Amino acid sequence: MPAPQTADEIVADKFLEVRAKLLEIAATLDRVDRASADSSLSDEAAHRRDALQKGIEIIASEGSDRAARLQMLYSREYQPGWRETFGMKSS
Amino acid sequence: MDYIDPHIHMVSRTTDDYATLARMGCVAMSEPAFWAGYDRGSVDGFRDYFRQLTETEPARAAQYGIQHYTWLCINAKEAENVELSREVIKMIPEFLQRPNVLGIGEIGLNKNTKNEATIFAEHVDLAVTHQELILIHTPHLEDKYQGTRMILDMLCDDSRVTPDRVLVDHVEEHTIKEVLDRGFWAGMTLYPVTKCTPQRAVDMIEMTGGERLMANSAGDWGPSKPTAVPDLIFEMRRRGLSESLIKKVVYDNPLEFFGKSKRFKFQPRQ
Ligand SMILES: [Zn+2]
Numbered sequence: 001m002p003a004p005q006t007a008d009e010i011v012a013d014k015f016l017e018v019r020a021k022l023l024e025i026a027a028t029l030d031r032v033d034r035a036s037a038d039s040s041l042s043d044e045a046a047h048r049r050d051a052l053q054k055g056i057e058i059i060a061s062e063g064s065d066r067a068a069r070l071q072m073l074y075s076r077e078y079q080p081g082w083r084e085t086f087g088m089k090s091s
Numbered sequence: 092m093d094y095i096d097p098h099i100h101m102v103s104r105t106t107d108d109y110a111t112l113a114r115m116g117c118v119a120m121s122e123p124a125f126w127a128g129y130d131r132g133s134v135d136g137f138r139d140y141f142r143q144l145t146e147t148e149p150a151r152a153a154q155y156g157i158q159h160y161t162w163l164c165i166n167a168k169e170a171e172n173v174e175l176s177r178e179v180i181k182m183i184p185e186f187l188q189r190p191n192v193l194g195i196g197e198i199g200l201n202k203n204t205k206n207e208a209t210i211f212a213e214h215v216d217l218a219v220t221h222q223e224l225i226l227i228h229t230p231h232l233e234d235k236y237q238g239t240r241m242i243l244d245m246l247c248d249d250s251r252v253t254p255d256r257v258l259v260d261h262v263e264e265h266t267i268k269e270v271l272d273r274g275f276w277a278g279m280t281l282y283p284v285t286k287c288t289p290q291r292a293v294d295m296i297e298m299t300g301g302e303r304l305m306a307n308s309a310g311d312w313g314p315s316k317p318t319a320v321p322d323l324i325f326e327m328r329r330r331g332l333s334e335s336l337i338k339k340v341v342y343d344n345p346l347e348f349f350g351k352s353k354r355f356k357f358q359p360r361q
Contacts, residue, residue, distance in 0.1 A: 004330065004331035004332060005330050005331060065264075067264040067291065067294070068264040068265045071235075071236070071263055071264050071265035072236065072265050074232070074233055075233055075235065075236035075237065075265065076203075076233050076234060076236065076237045077237065078236060078237045078240040078241070079237075082241055082244075083244070086205040086208060087205075088205070088208060088209070088212075
């Protein structure tokens with residue numbers, strides 16, 4: 001079912017809000033860069049910084065499922081054989 | 092607009108919250124048993140909690156014209172203690188015939204461990220044995236996708252489980268489709284920080300059509316907003332969605348699902 005709002009209306013409605021969110025992200029990444037100018041990030045922090053970068057790439061990509069793909073980027077993988085790993089039988 | 096909050100933890104909220112919810116149109120709510128913020132030391136701790144859920148809260152809600160229903164279980168976090176969990180599961184039938192009990196919940200996974208999965212399966216067995224509805228908690232953040240898939244595996248393994256008697260809560264963009272496609276009911280939780288905003292929830296309503304879908308505040312003792320469902324109603328109206336679709340998600344769907352319990356005796360406002 002399509003939303004009654006037109007694409008033009010959504011862009012007009014959301015422009016300032018999204019602009020503000022983008023600025024927040026840009027300023028946060030700048031802050032990380034400034035703080036890490038003299039010392040490199042720890043492995044864990046570097047890993048997370050990298051995950052943010054990958055998220056930004058998903059946002060910049062084409063497609064209508066960006067939110068779902070972003071969610072999957074930040075999800076642990078599902079193991080179909082988990083029951084065997086736990087020694088639980090599937091009935 | 093009259094609405095129902097299908098997942099809210101009123102034991103953690105003030106009487107002022109009941110008054111506010113009533114003024115915003117909340118006519119009924121369901122309160123799943125959950126983690127109190129600390130691990131309870133004994134089965135009697137749960138017995139007292141179940142008395143609170145079946146005696147104290149319905150009386151408190153009634154003062155504001157709100158019909159209070161509840162779900163019983165030991166939550167996924169405390170399910171790590173298998174021995175205590177089994178004692179609680181054995182004690183639950185003492186409360187199953189109380190008039191405001193809709194079923195077993197919120198059961199589920201937290202960190203997707205073996206003990207959690209074991210106790211989840213034992214709760215499902217309790218529910219189907221007593222022909223009770225089931226309300227499910229899916230994990231948060233990075234554990235959600237994996238945990239939701241594991242929960243669906245266990246539910247689909249048990250041939251006694253009827254999907255349309257199960258509500259899977261806290262669905263998000265990456266889990267909603269599988270839950271609905273397999274015939275379960277789905278709940279979206281509007282929570283600041285870890286879950287979903289009203290805007291994203293309305294996106295999911297638009298994308299799925301709202302069939303077998305509900306929205307809740309999961310208001311509890313943490314950062315949460317008990318009036319989140321009215322926020323969703325407002326966002327739907329702002330986007331020009333029909334009043335009938337709004338009513339379906341926040342009123343008709345909960346009524347239809349809860350109505351599958353023989354103890355659900357909701358009286359609509361005259
Ligand atoms: Zn909850």
